[in-house]
Amino acid sequence: MCAVYIMTAMDTLKSLGWRPFFQSQLDTENQLTPARVLGVHRGRIDVARATGHESIALSGRSATLGITVGDWVLVDREGPVVRQRLERSSLFQRKAPGTGGEVQLIAANVDNLFIVTSANRDFNIARLERYLAIARDAGVFPVIVITKADTVDSVDELVNAAAALSPGTVVEALDARNSQDVEILRPWCESGQTVALLGSSGVGKSTLINTLAGTHQDTRAVRQDDQRGRHTTTSRSMHRLSQGGWLIDTPGMRELQLFDVADALDEVFSDVAGFAALCRFADCAHESEPGCAVTAAIDAGDLDADRLRRFRKLQSEDRRNTETLAERRSRDRDFGKMIKSILSDKQQEKGGKHGGN
Numbered sequence: 574m575c576a577v578y579i580m581t582a583m584d585t586l587k588s589l590g591w592r593p594f595f596q597s598q599l600d601t602e603n604q605l606t607p608a609r610v611l612g613v614h615r616g617r618i619d620v621a622r623a624t625g626h627e628s629i630a631l632s633g634r635s636a637t638l639g640i641t642v643g644d645w646v647l648v649d650r651e652g653p654v655v656r657q658r659l660e661r662s663s664l665f666q667r668k669a670p671g672t673g674g675e676v677q678l679i680a681a682n683v684d685n686l687f688i689v690t691s692a693n694r695d696f697n698i699a700r701l702e703r704y705l706a707i708a709r710d711a712g713v714f715p716v717i718v719i720t721k722a723d724t725v726d727s728v729d730e731l732v733n734a735a736a737a738l739s740p741g742t743v744v745e746a747l748d749a750r751n752s753q754d755v756e757i758l759r760p761w762c763e764s765g766q767t768v769a770l771l772g773s774s775g776v777g778k779s780t781l782i783n784t785l786a787g788t789h790q791d792t793r794a795v796r797q798d799d800q801r802g803r804h805t806t807t808s809r810s811m812h813r814l815s816q817g818g819w820l821i822d823t824p825g826m827r828e829l830q831l832f833d834v835a836d837a838l839d840e841v842f843s844d845v846a847g848f849a850a851l852c853r854f855a856d857c858a859h860e861s862e863p864g865c866a867v868t869a870a871i872d873a874g875d876l877d878a879d880r881l882r883r884f885r886k887l888q889s890e891d892r893r894n895t896e897t898l899a900e901r902r903s904r905d906r907d908f909g910k911m912i913k914s915i916l917s918d919k920q921q922e923k924g925g926k927h928g929g930n
């Protein structure tokens with residue numbers, strides 16, 4: 574009877590996305606059970622355990638664990654208290670908008686990413702390259718989904734342009750409201766798989782989830798004049814597909830700044846990086862240096878000058894943000910050290926007083 578229960582619980586965990594990677598982090602001694610974070614609110618999280626769903630308040634130490642949607646946490650078997658956050662298999666994060674140099678977590682433990690764009694003015698090659706770099710960096714499989722294919726005569730040109738961006742890129746064009754069309758995405762949302770959807774406001778992320786999962790999340794028409802969305806979705810949430818995996822909806826983000834993704838950029842732009850490796854000088858800026866293989870490739874028509882320009886733009890944004898964030902981390906570390914030393918001075922003072930008494 575007990576063995577049957579354990580198998581059922583394990584099956585439920587697997588369907589929640591549980592993997593050997595998480596299992597290996599469990600300490601068999603303690604009385605904690607794993608739970609998947611489905612939603613994060615101010616001071617609370619919604620989780621799913623093998624035994625069902627619940628909402629748990631975060632306070633004290635659990636409030637400092639930096640929990641995001643998709644995370645696995647360990648919860649007390651008896652009471653609803655979060656004790657630990659497990660190491661993540663993947664993480665989406667961005668530099669928070671503004672100059673503060675803060676990092677904002679988007680989603681964790683994601684397997685596949687639907688990069689959603691629409692067959693209208695939202696379609697933008699530079700934006701797709703940015704999202705592809707984010708996917709590579711997070712170690713997740715990207716699928717470019719072009720929605721609103723029903724609104725244009727032919728979507729082939731857009732599909733070809735997107736497919737040419739990086740070797741092996743999968744591109745699907747569809748009407749996100751049409752249940753037959755979205756079936757093409759099922760192979761990436763099988764049981765136990767977690768898929769995050771990223772894309773500008775109004776491209777149809779929530780619509781796609783509603784059609785795939787049969788849910789009724791709010792969606793709103795884009796503005797007629799510029800086709801822009803209205804930021805209808807305001808928080809991240811996970812949605813279950815019947816007999817399938819999980820979809821994470823996210824609000825359309827105006828700004829998705831890169832940081833610490835230099836290697837991922839080299840992968841996405843492997844064509845440019847490949848030519849650059851042939852330049853005579855290792856630090857070639859691909860401007861007017863002799864023996865520059867990149868400018869030679871542009872002259873020969875083997876490389877698009879615009880692609881090089883976009884690569885450089887993303888590279889310099891990445892370098893700038895990486896520096897800002899490193900500075901902030903170092904400031905935070907110094908601040909932490911200062912607080913520690915003040916506390917230890919105070920403790921010593923107290924110890925001195927007690928010693929004197």
Ligand SMILES: Nc1nc2c(ncn2[C@@H]2O[C@H](COP(=O)(O)OP(=O)(O)OP(=O)(O)O)[C@@H](O)[C@H]2O)c(=O)[nH]1
Nearest residue numbers: 721749775777778779780792793794804805806825
């Ligand atoms: N014709 C057509 N309309 C679509 C398609 N996908 C979405 N829409 C419409 O586009 C509008 C915006 O869709 P949403 O799903 O709210 O977009 P979203 O990406 O979730 O937007 P935010 O929540 O603001 O980030 C809605 O009116 C949808 O009905 C599509 O494939 N074809």
Ligand SMILES: [Mg+2]
Nearest residue numbers: 778779805806
């Ligand atoms: Mg939405």
